[in-house]
Amino acid sequence: xxxxxxxxxxxxxxxxxxxxxxxxxxxxxxxxxxxxxxxxxxxxxxxxxxxxxxxxxxxxxxxxxxxxxxxxxxxxxxxxxxxxxxxxxxxxxxxxxxxxxxxxxxxxxxxxxxxxxxxxxxxxxxxxxxxxxxxxxxxxxxxxx
Ligand code: CO
Numbered sequence: 001x002x003x004x005x006x007x008x009x010x011x012x013x014x015x016x017x018x019x020x021x022x023x024x025x026x027x028x029x030x031x032x033x034x035x036x037x038x039x040x041x042x043x044x045x046x047x048x049x050x051x052x053x054x055x056x057x058x059x060x061x062x063x064x065x066x067x068x069x070x071x072x073x074x075x076x077x078x079x080x081x082x083x084x085x086x087x088x089x090x091x092x093x094x095x096x097x098x099x100x101x102x103x104x105x106x107x108x109x110x111x112x113x114x115x116x117x118x119x120x121x122x123x124x125x126x127x128x129x130x131x132x133x134x135x136x137x138x139x140x141x142x143x144x145x
Contacts, residue, residue: 002091008082008132009047011056013071017046020057020076024048030055038111043067045111080118082130088115091131095119107133 014020017035025032030048037044042065046057058079060068070079085091088107096102103118110116113135121128 002085002087002094004091005084005086007053008084008130008134009054009056010081011058011079011130012077013058013060013067013079014076015059015071017044017057017059020059021046024055024057036111037061040109041065041067078127080128080130082116082132085131085133088117088131088133092117 012020021032024030025048030050033047033049033054035044035046041058042060042062044059044061046059048055048057058067060071062068063072067079092102092105092107096105101120101123103120104116107115107117110130110132114132116130116132119129119131
């Protein structure tokens with residue numbers, strides 16, 4: 001049976017990364033690990049790790065993406081909470097069998113080679129929930145192999 005391991009990240013949509021970093025990095029003191037532009041999500045993302053989890057600041061880079069439409073409709077704010085699960089396809093089957101409304105019935109590619117799927121807020125108490133399974137760690141290369 002698939003299970004939830006930890007909170008992977010909190011994703012917050014922002015209009016202006018520098019302004020958001022003035023709080024999250026400069027005032028609150030979270031380290032900024034890196035920023036990455038994800039063409040498939042039409043967003044620039046700042047990753048601020050914290051205790052095995054991280055805060056992700058998402059800034060849309062176009063006006064048509066889901067993130068851009070969220071920002072236009074609802075303004076900046078919490079976009080989703082992501083939980084790492086042990087076996088994403090199995091977890092999706094478990095949830096579906098219980099009548100949970102899934103946005104993605106099959107995993108889709110996420111950041112850093114991960115697989116992700118979203119659960120509809122209607123089934124979660126109003127929060128967009130992302131389930132993720134990180135990329136399998138590459139095998140250690142054997143010396144002399
Ligand atoms: Co996410």
